[in-house]
Amino acid sequence: MPDADTPSRRGLVILYTGNGKGKTTAALGLVMRAWGHGLRCCVIQFIKSERGRWGETRAAERMGIAWHALGAGFTWQSENLEHDRARAQEGWTLAQTEILSGNHDLIVLDEFTYPLRYGWLDAGEVVAWLRDHRPPEMHLVITGRDAVDELMALSDLVTEMCAIKHPYDTGLAAQRGIEF
């Protein structure tokens, strides 16, 4: 529930894009900050698969944050385009349901840039729907590389995460608690 002493809360659309690390991580930080203020948060992950080992899903469970991971079904192969389109549509329908539910003050659509970039969903239709149906006080956070122009135009805040140096460059494996 929003804090009662915030007279004119205006929901923001926040986009974290770019090829660097920190996009999903920054979305998690927003969730933590909003949760600290008592806002009700929901995370929908479009690409990452459901895996109990992710630190963020364990944290969300402990914090009572709604969490959906949809990624297991995508093939990313052109011969399965219709399959991936169907999976993306399922995820988008879920996202629409959650946005309209009245249950959340902040929703993260993690890695949502890809279904739009790859044409699994129609970017124009998705963005038009968000303009018309997102409750004005709801914050929406979208992450992923290669955001389409329609998403850039929709967003109030866009940060591009630029990779300057990556631990894989120096031969380090992904570290639990940091990268997953």
Place this chain on the structure above:
Amino acid sequence: MPDADTPSRRGLVILYTGNGKGKTTAALGLVMRAWGHGLRCCVIQFIKSERGRWGETRAAERMGIAWHALGAGFTWQSENLEHDRARAQEGWTLAQTEILSGNHDLIVLDEFTYPLRYGWLDAGEVVAWLRDHRPPEMHLVITGRDAVDELMALSDLVTEMCAIKHPYDTGLAAQRGIEF
């Protein structure tokens, strides 16, 4: 306590820099992810002042995460350089104490780039100390604009947050739960 089934954890030094939004926010996301894995986290904020209204400090309290906010004392005025140097040295001494304490698996030095960039601390000495004294399994996360070269060299992972579009551009005020 680190998960027992992680045989070869190697602490990373992670730097979020650049002029865009999301640096402190991404550090918070790392804290949430690490906390989900049961890692013990500590946040030291060098510039931001202690204010009960911050969502992240409220969240940290609920999550049992150690938190220090040191920023109230800085003047940023050249005529008070010695004062700011003394405040920065106090913060750095606290950071050294926490790093050596054995109590933390991940430490965030939020906005730590500024004391180095502005010469309140000697960047060469600070980085040399971190190279020599940081426990090898400890993750260290540093945020702030204008990171000095010594910090870039120390870090395993560097992401530059680049401002593409900012809500202030469109006349929107800072929103509780998102920006603080």
